């Protein structure tokens with residue numbers, strides 16, 4: 270475990286007290302900004318997080334699209350395979366996997382908390398079905414338009430250029446938080462649409478190495494600013510290279526990330542340390 274200097278927390282609600290009953294040690298813990306990473310299967314971590322405790326969850330789960338096909342990257346034909354974790358286990362198993370983690374997330378979300386889940390057609394309809402079945406209230410389905418997408422090599426389909434991000438409240442009684450004025454301000458003083466044009470991660474965001482499905486920081490910053498307040502606790506059960514953690518740190522939210530592959534946590538730590546240094550320079 271890496272621990273960075275113990276300093277007094279900036280936050281009233283302390284993320285460290287929330288993880289005290291988890292029978293696994295964090296892989297990384299930073300006490301000044303309250304950032305914690307676990308190198309575990311999320312099914313080992315989520316059940317030990319207290320109920321009604323987390324303000325917002327962003328989940329970018331396996332899309333189960335690694336089927337041996339091909340796509341185009343930088344003008345070259347490349348495999349779509351992302352890793353073993355992304356191989357479909359069949360419709361029934363994919364559904365049960367989705368049901369299990371989304372049910373745990375609902376238990377740990379605060380009464381007015383919200384969840385965001387990203388996906389393509391391979392998984393997003395299952396996610397939507399599960400959310401409705403469990404009694405979440407779907408608030409928006411964001412269409413993220415991936416500006417300048419790679420061409421479709423087969424020429425038998427339209428070019429895939431969007432991902433869907435479902436935003437849902439814990440249940441129908443939740444009084445979810447939405448920073449409407451800020452979203453309007455960020456959109457030249459006009460109501461922000463549910464169609465978001467955001468470029469894929471820049472070279473700068475990948476300077477420490479690549480995660481095969483890394484999300485752009487701009488996307489996560491918007492999600493965090495729209496649905497949380499400073500000091501809130503954000504959880505990402507499939508955190509990868511910790512884009513959610515970087516955005517949380519930038520916007521002064523606390524963060525718990527869970528990732529099963531150690532190599533992605535090593536990348537996460539490099540990215541987070543860079544961000545800690547930037548935060549120091551800004552002071």
Ligand SMILES: C[S@@+](CC[C@H](N)C(=O)[O-])C[C@H]1O[C@@H](n2cnc3c(N)ncnc32)[C@H](O)[C@@H]1O
Nearest residue numbers: 310311329354482483484507509510512528529
């Ligand atoms: C779609 S990627 C997330 C990418 C991330 N949003 C980013 O910006 O880097 C999903 C991640 O979930 C991890 N994963 C898959 N199954 C998992 C599980 N059961 N528990 C924890 N992590 C898991 C994979 O290793 C992968 O890094």
